[in-house]
Amino acid sequence: xxxxxxxxxxxxxxxxxxxxxxxxxxxxxxxxxxxxxxxxxxxxxxxxxxxxxxxxxxxxxxxxxxxxxxxxxxxxxxx
Numbered sequence: 001x002x003x004x005x006x007x008x009x010x011x012x013x014x015x016x017x018x019x020x021x022x023x024x025x026x027x028x029x030x031x032x033x034x035x036x037x038x039x040x041x042x043x044x045x046x047x048x049x050x051x052x053x054x055x056x057x058x059x060x061x062x063x064x065x066x067x068x069x070x071x072x073x074x075x076x077x078x079x
Contacts, residue, residue, distance in 0.1 A: 013050060014057045021047040026054045 004012065018024055021044075023037050028051060041047035052060040 010050070013048060014053055014059070017057060018055065021045060023047065023049050024053040024055055024057070025049060025051050026060060027051070 013022065014024075016022060021041070025034065025037070028034055034049070037047075037049055041049070054060070
């Protein structure tokens, strides 16, 4: 079985889309929204939060079209 690179893994997660155990946030602009999402994950079966990804699955990019590598983020909570 082939091991995925970090980039391949992130793209595979994005391809799954948002669901009960996965949420996308374009940016951290409101700490309460992030806290609400993390709290919901912590009170259920856990989940993944991908920061730097829009709701439609598009990855944040700079004006020159390059990926904002620093925008990739992820939090995984498991009970």
